[in-house]
Amino acid sequence: MVRPSFRLPSPVLMLILLPLLAGCIEPGQVAEDHLAPYKHSLLPAFQGDIASLGEIPRYRIAISLDADALTLTGRQQVLYTNNEGSKLGEIYFRLYPNLPQFGGQMQIQRATVGNRDTSFTYEAGNTALKLPLTPSLLPGEGVQIELDFTVQVPRADDDEPHLFGLSQGILSLPNFYPTLAVHEAAGWHLDMAPEFSDAVFSEVALYEVNVTAPLDMVLVTSGSALDAQPNPDGTQTVYCTGGPMRDFSLVMSRQFQVASTTAYGTTVNSYYLPPDASSGQAVLQHAAAALRAYSDAFGPYPFAEFDVVESPLGNRGMEYPGLILIGTDLYRTRAEGREFMVVHEVGHQWWYGLVGSDAVNHPWLDEGLTEYSVYVYDQMIHSQAAADELVEGRWLIPYQVAVGKGLDAVADQSSLAFSEENYEYIVYAKGALFFHALHQAVGDQVYLAIMREYLQQYKYGTATPADFLRLAEAVSGQDLDPIYQEWVLTVR
DSSP states (O other): OOOOOOOOOOOOOOOOOHHHHTTOOOTTOOGGGGGHHHHHBBBBBTTTTHHHHHEEEEEEEEEETTTTTTEEEEEEEEEEEEOSSSOOEEEEEEOGSSSTTOOOOEEEEEEEEEEEEOOOOOTTTTTTEEEEEEEEEEETEEEEEEEEEEEOOOOOOOTSSSSSSSEEEEEEEETSEEEEEEEEEEOOOOOOOOTTTTTOOOEEEEEEEEEOOOETOEEEEEEEEEEEEEOOSSSSEEOOOOEEEEEEOOEEESSSSEEEEEEEEEEEEEEEEGHHHHHHHHHHHHHHHHHHHHHHHTTOBBEEEEEEEEEEETTTTETTTTTEETTTTTHHHHHGHHHHHHHHHHHTTBBBBBBBTTTTOOOOOHHHHHHHHHHHHHHHSHHHHHHHHIIIIIHHHHHHHHHTOOOOEEEESSSSSOTTTTHIIIIIIHHHHHHHHHHHHOOOHHHHHHHHHHHHHHHHHBOOHHHHHHHHHHOOOOOOOHHHIIIOOOOO
């Protein structure tokens, strides 16, 4: 792929960005005061969670939008501590806007490591940035990394579903910044997921973000917006914090209207376009009900704010920490699917947001569990009959159709092993049927005990399928391997 060409940030713009990043966290500074900004995004009972996590990455990002040219110009500083068991000779960031399904163009203008300019290279089809660490970073050591970057944002056809870019007057900017790649024993995760699956695998971090955008834009972000200041040039700068969160998302529109309520102390906001006010209110109630139900069933939602945003995704949805996107069709022409989609995406706040997993190499784990969590919601909010109908109509019959077409596959494999034709049948439907079989085998009380313990043990961490099976057997006292073999590892 030919690397895109970008102009460097203008001197005037850099004069705006640099003060926003003044006083950034320096390596080795771990005083409690430095955690104060992030605590605002958590409910009081959970603000102690941050300190318990030790030295997780801390991002400070300043970004400015040129709304006419659809360009983002940004600078970010990241304080990174090597929490691995061995020294690191390099560090990778993922440049997700460069994925084909995002359709953007991100380029890095400058990189510094420990206040020294450093060379860098692009890998994985320009979706990864490699920074050498000289000398190597020893276990427990920290380093400050600074990146200047630009992003050309695509303008999409209003009739086509679109995740990243401008469409229907909505500017969707998930994963708009260079994101630390995940490092495990086998190395750095640089997988390029297919267009029909989730692309992002990341670990929790802390965020301070300044967004400069036109004054008439309504901005919606992960975390909480703590301040907004108008600028003399007709823009505004919004200061946001968030964490511990797996990534940080941004959506904005000049047309957004908002309705709000609360759920167990969390402020729930529904952002929608003016023609969709009644649907926006319905979405708000579904989201609040799901937050309450899942908090009761699995464990409390710890964040102070949760946003549901109308988005140009057709009849689909997408999850980010503290923020979900719901497609415009579900507000206008597909109302029958609206509640399910909202409740599903809210479920991801637990299974992806709080308990992480590798959505590229084990996509069934979070998607199957999130799908099946709607069954628990239906039991609590509607009726057992509604929950049973969900199993039959959404998962069992579609999966049987897939088997009849020869589309069955092992559930626990990389998204790269699936086709667009069978991905949802296996990852979503068959994955949900595993959790249903597990639920039926252990009963309501034990099933919920498994879910609560899963959340307790892996909150803000990352779990594998083997981790889940081991925990479920320990809590239930049962051998669950036959169920796992049947639904996760067997092809019919």
